[in-house]
Amino acid sequence: MDDLHKPRMPIKDEGMKCSICEAESKGELCEEHAEAEARIRDHYTTWHERMDVTWEEYLRLLEANESSGKWIREVASYLIYSGARTRSP
Ligand SMILES: [Zn+2]
Secondary structure, eight states: OOOOOOOOOOOOOOOEEEEOOOOOSSSSSSHHHHHHHHHHHHHHHHHHHHHHOHHHHHHHHHHHHHHHHHHHHHHHHHHHHHHHHHHHO
16 A cells, blocks of 8 residues: 555665665665654544645654654655655555
């Protein structure tokens, strides 16, 4: 279901780095950022139902919100950027 952004570049090297903070990671994002992303996606369902915001509007709200927390805001910016390259749902 949730294949919004699959890595687009061919990856041959096993050692990957987080696309946001460049920490060693098993995937596109390190554990902290992957966890923040999971939370962002979880909460979107609720926001979308209550406020009828689009995915991108939602990400921009998170990014602008000081109380969202560092990880959440970084992931929101990252998803806005990758959404511009790919397509929002
Ligand atoms: Zn990271």
